[in-house]
Amino acid sequence: MFTFEQYLGFLAFLTILTIGFWLMIFLITFVIPYWIVGSSIERIKEIRAERKAKD
Structure with a gap:
C-alpha cells in the first residue's frame, strides 16, 4: 500500500x-481577543487623558 518513505511523508503531513x-x-x-481587548483599553486611556488635558 505505502512505501516507508510515503508513510513518513504522510506522518509529517x-x-x-x-x-x-x-x-x-x-x-x-x-x-486575537487579548490583543483586541488590550488595544481597546489603551485607546480608552488615551481618550481620557486627552479629555483631562483639555479641561
Whole structure:
C-alpha cells in the first residue's frame, strides 16, 4: 500500500496539519481577543487623558 518513505511523508503531513490546526485554535481563542481587548483599553486611556488635558 505505502512505501516507508510515503508513510513518513504522510506522518509529517499529519503532524504539520495538526500543529497548524491547534495553532489557529489558540490564536482565535486567546491571542486575537487579548490583543483586541488590550488595544481597546489603551485607546480608552488615551481618550481620557486627552479629555483631562483639555479641561
